[in-house]
Amino acid sequence: MLDSRARLALLTLGVGLLVIFRGSVHGDQRYDDPPFLILQGVGLPAVDVGLMKDDSHGPDAPETLRRVAVRATLKGDEALRSSASFRPGRMIVRFRDEAPAAARMSALRDAAASGIIAERPSYADFDVVQMAAGDDPVAAARVLMEQHGDVVMYAQPSYRLHTMFTPNDPLYATNQWNLPLINLERAWDIQPAAGSTITVAVLDSGLAYQDATILATLPAFRDEQGRLYPALGRVTIPYSAARQVVPASNPDRIVAPRDFIWDTNTPFDFDGHGTHVSGTIGQLTNDGVGTAGVAFNVKLMPVKVIDSVWDFLFRAPNEATDEVVARGVRYAADNGAKIINMSIGRTGPPAPVMEDAIKYAVGKGVFVAIAAGNEFEDGNPVEVLAEIASRVKGAVSVAAVDRARNHAFYSTAGSYVELAAPGGASRGFGASGAIYQQTFFPDMTDTFLLSPAQYRAPRFDMIGYIPYTGTSMATPHVAGVAAMLMQQGITDPAAIEDALEKYAIDLGAKGRDDQFGFGLIDARNAMFGLGLAK
């Protein structure tokens, strides 16, 4: 076996030859290369770093806070930390179908003189209005809603979303307390196929689903403390698939991948969150390697709607805003997904564009699971998407429990919480309290968390079983069980919600409550259903 340095040297040599070869054929100059290029399929398998005791992906971990802060700083948006910020210069508007173009333009001029209706994006029944950066989209949306209701169904700023950063734990027999906690072994007895006919869309930061080599030009930047990180120039970044999620022997497991951050069909994960979440839903199981997943035979549809720090530094054209996620929801529903997992969210004003999209998906027979949020100790704000889920039968909001079946300290509570699932918590349990799945080794990817002197290009080819915690981790448990229920015969999203709620293990106050909703999901009992007399 080659050690990781030798592998990197080999890879660099290979890519260098490839670049030289390309230059000689096409006459390209190195400096004319695009700032970001992915050579798909050019790369080596991942270096397996095994089980990690990493503690950097919990809601209260310092690294989590810094990731958010760096991302906010890079975008020049101090308010991003509150997750209620919006993208400047944009507004989402759904005009009434019967409203003529002249009336639309007149209303728009009244609300924002600089507003221009951009070409309608794919998978959208709404328009995106581009406006001068100095114009206030909140005020403009308010004018449209209050004074032009005859022309506009809704208008809202383009609010940003983020993953429900959380947190950490390892291998099934020794570390995956979370799967037995939802009575999953007995559910697998009933359905050994574990969701083989169902496609689950994971709307997240992407998925490490193929090997590649990335050529990127990394600019200098300042972090939230004002420290200057130097430009790294042109770098070659190795990228490997998480083979316990997408085995080389079964590439067909991936269905209709889509990247709404880069507007491509190659949703590479540059964060690790989406890969971790996908692993909880469908990581290979019973193969003698690593950890298990819930519905381990489902097909996965990675839909990238969340951008990471690296996406920004790679100069992605889009970011995780309401309309991007709404398009992702519609895309998944239109391309065969039967379950959508959204371990993402935001707080702040309502999101009618998201509500429309979620209703659209449920109307097409798609069950939607949405994280309830991780801010219980940070003012416990209402999570906008989770709140929508509570009003749509067939979509559910998911809170987190720790390994003792207590309310996870971070899990947002409210009247909109419908179900609970294992999200883990390191507080009181250490690393053994987290959720472990295969994803990137953060020491190699989150190099922007190092000091400027130590800062280096990331590597996305070192993969291990990394502990995360949060409602992001709880939600894919629900999505996986929902996939199994759908395969078992409960084909209606509303009925799946009924089944999950009816058979949930009541925790906390008797009956539905704000911390656990109807309780902790019970996969086996939901799947076992009813007999004649019992």
Next chain:
Amino acid sequence: MKLAIALLLTLAAAAPASAQGVFGPSTDAPLISLRPFMEISNEKFFATKTFDAIFGETSARFWGGGLQVTVLRDRVYGEIGASRLMKKNAELVGQRVFISDGKVYTLGIPLRSTIQPLEISGGYRFHVHPRVVPYLGAGFGSYHYTEQSDFADASENVDVTERGGIFHVGAEVRVFRWVGVAVDAKYTHVPGILGSGGVSQQFSQNNSAQARPERDLGGWAARLKVVVGR
């Protein structure tokens, strides 16, 4: 059922020689007679929604036998009979379900049920016709019900016996001196087994007229009996 009625009419038309010209119990009828019988029946269950959800059908055939005793020269009778489902292994086979908003979702998990009635009844036989003897009776029964599902714990299976009531009305035709054929309609009311769990509980949560039958394992049955003895 039609076949049974046709058979009964045919047999009635061909009256036994010993009965011709007789109106009432034959004078040589014994004071007490022991008459074994065999029976088949087709029962339409009251809990139609429940049975339809699990088995996709709302009725089932039974077969069985018993012993009838007539006294007072064939005017009063009592009988004891046992029966079981006329199915392979005497089981109804269906599958577990989930119900949401009134819609039934089948889950593909096999469920097998048995129903074994043991019934005791008595009544009066009306000798109003030389060949046909109408009768009317009532009684009670013990009903042993089992339910087993694949992947179930022992506690999730059902093995219970409850009492119920019977009412029946029918007619017997004596086709030979020692053989009679009877057709009757039998009503059974069997509370206590359905309604406290499973689909039957789901369908009987309110107290409406439509809900009450889902708590009853009984039903209406058409029964054909072959009786041996005088």
